Amino acid sequence: MTDAARPLRIDALTVQPGRIVCEVSVDPARRYTTPKLAASMCEDHPSLASHACVNDEGDTFGCVIGHTSVPHLLEHLVIDMQVRAGGRSDATFVGTTEWTDEAQGFATVQVSFTDDLVALRAFRDAAEKINGAMLK
DSSP: OGGGGEEEEEEEEEEEETEEEEEEEEEEGGOOHHHHHHHHHHHHOOOGGGOOOOOOOOGGGGTTTGSHHHHHHHHHHHHHHHHHHHOOTTTOOOEEEEEEEETEEEEEEEOOOOOHHHHHHHHHHHHHHHHHTOOO
16 A cells, blocks of 8 residues: 555654654545444553553553544554563553644654554554555
8 A cells, every 4th residue: 555545654763762652644535433443442442541651531451542633543552562562561652643744643642651663663663553444
């Protein structure tokens, strides 16, 4: 699949001390998740809905997963993939997502890590998984 055909594109990844900053772009017509996309993601990642999440509707990601921004879904999926990859059992991962230009579909996702290579792979794999589900 060409980059242009992907609804979600990673434009830049920057490793900073303790976090990765990811600049993404999303097809403006597909900026938000749907219940179908949420169900698809939760099928393979059932713990997504129970992630702690600061939002206007509750204290978990499950409160908004069916109607949040696609970059926000990317944030939580990257965290989930890092947890699954193992490593330090005492690790806590945090992230933020912010639109930089919502109308154009540009956002910044920041996620903490314990191993930068695991986190970079998680960004790649999470974007691939989201794109695959969005194109079904």
